[in-house]
Amino acid sequence: MYYSKPIKVQPVKTQPFTDQKPGTSGLRKTVNHFKQSDYLQNFVQSIFNCLKPQLLGSTLVLGGDGRYYNRESIQVILRMASANGVAKVILGQGGILSTPAASHLIRKNQALGGIILSASHNPGGMNGDFGIKYNISNGGPAPEDFTDAVFEESKNISEYHIASIKGIPLDILGEYTLDKMKIEIIDAVDDYAELMISLFDFPKIRELINHHSFSLCFDAMYAVTGPYAKKILEQMLGAEEGSVIRGENLPNFGGFHPDPNLVHAKQLVEKMYDSEETGSAPNFGAASDGDGDRNMIMGDYFFVTPSDSLAIIAANAHLIPAYKKGLKGIGRSMPTSQAADRVAKKLGIPSYETPTGWKFFGNLLDDNRITLCGEESFGTGSDHVREKDGLWAVLCWLNILAERGQSVEDIVRQHWAEYGRNYYSRHDYENIPSKSANDLFTVLQRNLSTLKGRMFNNRTITTADNFSYTDPVDQSVSHNQGVRILFDDGARIIFRLSGTGTEGATLRLYFERYIRNVEQHDLETQEALYDLIETAELLANVIGYTGMHEPTVIT
Ligand code: VG1
Ligand code: CO
Numbered sequence: 083m084y085y086s087k088p089i090k091v092q093p094v095k096t097q098p099f100t101d102q103k104p105g106t107s108g109l110r111k112t113v114n115h116f117k118q119s120d121y122l123q124n125f126v127q128s129i130f131n132c133l134k135p136q137l138l139g140s141t142l143v144l145g146g147d148g149r150y151y152n153r154e155s156i157q158v159i160l161r162m163a164s165a166n167g168v169a170k171v172i173l174g175q176g177g178i179l180s181t182p183a184a185s186h187l188i189r190k191n192q193a194l195g196g197i198i199l200s201a202s203h204n205p206g207g208m209n210g211d212f213g214i215k216y217n218i219s220n221g222g223p224a225p226e227d228f229t230d231a232v233f234e235e236s237k238n239i240s241e242y243h244i245a246s247i248k249g250i251p252l253d254i255l256g257e258y259t260l261d262k263m264k265i266e267i268i269d270a271v272d273d274y275a276e277l278m279i280s281l282f283d284f285p286k287i288r289e290l291i292n293h294h295s296f297s298l299c300f301d302a303m304y305a306v307t308g309p310y311a312k313k314i315l316e317q318m319l320g321a322e323e324g325s326v327i328r329g330e331n332l333p334n335f336g337g338f339h340p341d342p343n344l345v346h347a348k349q350l351v352e353k354m355y356d357s358e359e360t361g362s363a364p365n366f367g368a369a370s371d372g373d374g375d376r377n378m379i380m381g382d383y384f385f386v387t388p389s390d391s392l393a394i395i396a397a398n399a400h401l402i403p404a405y406k407k408g409l410k411g412i413g414r415s416m417p418t419s420q421a422a423d424r425v426a427k428k429l430g431i432p433s434y435e436t437p438t439g440w441k442f443f444g445n446l447l448d449d450n451r452i453t454l455c456g457e458e459s460f461g462t463g464s465d466h467v468r469e470k471d472g473l474w475a476v477l478c479w480l481n482i483l484a485e486r487g488q489s490v491e492d493i494v495r496q497h498w499a500e501y502g503r504n505y506y507s508r509h510d511y512e513n514i515p516s517k518s519a520n521d522l523f524t525v526l527q528r529n530l531s532t533l534k535g536r537m538f539n540n541r542t543i544t545t546a547d548n549f550s551y552t553d554p555v556d557q558s559v560s561h562n563q564g565v566r567i568l569f570d571d572g573a574r575i576i577f578r579l580s581g582t583g584t585e586g587a588t589l590r591l592y593f594e595r596y597i598r599n600v601e602q603h604d605l606e607t608q609e610a611l612y613d614l615i616e617t618a619e620l621l622a623n624v625i626g627y628t629g630m631h632e633p634t635v636i637t
Contacts, residue, residue, distance in 0.1 A: 108215025145179025146199025222468025381490025
């Protein structure tokens with residue numbers, strides 16, 4: 083169907099912004115910030131300028147997590163894509179695509195790349211956050227050299243190109259033509275569901291789910307995974323209707339914070355800890371975030387830490403059809419616990435430690451060095467796409483549960499018994515003044531060289547440094563990726579500043595301690611880590627710099 087006649091495009095003059103530097107995962111700002119005149123346009127044009135000359139005649143994938151300002155932004159980007167010579171845009175219906183689904187579509191259609199509109203786990207709504215990121219042709223987040231180039235471009239931009247047409251339809255499936263550009267509106271879920279069928283043993287999972295004694299609950303947090311989970315878990319795998327809770331994709335995520343952790347996925351957590359005496363909690367619980375790339379896994383009355391989840395999926399991957407031939411290697415971000423390394427060691431495969439952010443796994447996956455990867459921040463994924471993938475992780479667990487016929491808790495406890503337990507926790511101090519955060523790091527950094535060999539609570543520091551990473555594939559180097567304090571017994575304290583927040587600074591402290599002895603696998607996590615938490619305070623004076631006696635979020 084022809085949507086419009088040829089359109090005359092006049093370049094629009096603009097002034098650069100100085101703050102369009104992408105963070106850990108794209109450019110994230112408040113909605114109000116994005117609504118400034120030309121703010122979105124400048125950033126999109128900066129991306130397009132960095133893609134020339136391949137952009138001309140290319141195919142792009144476009145979609146977002148449905149948060150407030152998604153639809154308006156999609157309209158702008160379509161008009162700009164047309165004016166910049168893009169040949170075709172593959173668009174999720176209604177402008178919706180989960181991040182892993184977008185990654186898959188880029189790969190499947192051999193697109194030049196994709197634009198994903200999301201601030202992920204950040205709150206949505208009129209007064210919430212918005213975000214935009216570019217993914218390259220492998221389906222993964224653009225690497226740093228590209229995002230650095232976009233930032234440079236954004237500081238010098240003087241004009242952008244946009245077709246002068248309004249109100250492109252986004253909701254009806256089919257092919258449209260906007261000037262010379264094709265827009266293909268596709269079902270947001272179909273291709274992704276098909277990919278999942280190709281990876282997992284759906285009949286076996288269906289059998290588990292249909293078993294009268296098994297029940298599950300998936301909390302979509304009013305974000306993008308609602309339609310995906312309803313289709314895959316309820317319609318395709320036969321979970322009872324209502325197993326997916328908060329399954330509508332609302333622009334403000336129902337006013338909640340779509341971050342799947344014990345604090346924000348409260349509805350799910352309440353169900354999973356419901357009346358322990360009667361045992362009425364579902365056997366399996368999970369949640370995903372705003373854009374569908376994160377996952378939280380729970381059993382009845384039991385929480386699985388993301389670091390353990392990665393290790394357990396790795397140790398049991400041979401039970402899943404897609405991975406039955408074995409894994410090539412495992413990647414984890416530096417602050418993620420070392421539990422997965424132990425599995426890699428036992429399997430005789432390499433493990434890689436990367437900086438925080440999925441973009442660092444791309445080269446390792448493309449170069450066939452790793453099959454699985456994960457982050458402590460509720461992200462797990464594999465070589466099936468180039469993003470972390472929330473529902474994929476859920477299906478991994480369901481496939482493993484179906485094969486092993488045990489409860490989530492039993493599987494985790496057996497894993498600890500075999501490998502030992504890595505007690506792990508992250509403490510976040512959110513929205514602190516940037517100056518306080520920078521001062522804390524300046525002093526900590528200055529003291530690093532004096533720390534080696536010093537003893538705290540019977541542990542000796544063996545390494546105190548600021549993590550630098552050299553990509554083994556392209557040799558690119560990323561500095562300043564977090565302060566690491568490593569102890570002689572394998573314990574670690576990591577200090578990092580968040581790169582996804584939109585207000586002030588967020589300080590993250592990560593604690594890890596390994597205990598082999600199975601008799602000590604029942605300690606309360608914060609108690610098990612207490613002496614490390616105390617040491618961190620001595621090393622960095624967190625209370626002094628933040629003025630806060632408690633973290634805002636503990637995961
Ligand atoms: C956080 C997490 C990081 C994750 C990133 C994007 O980054 O710590 O592991 O990759 O969010 O996830 P930071 O810089 O705030 O610590 V998502 O689901 O928000 O795209
Ligand atoms: Co996310």
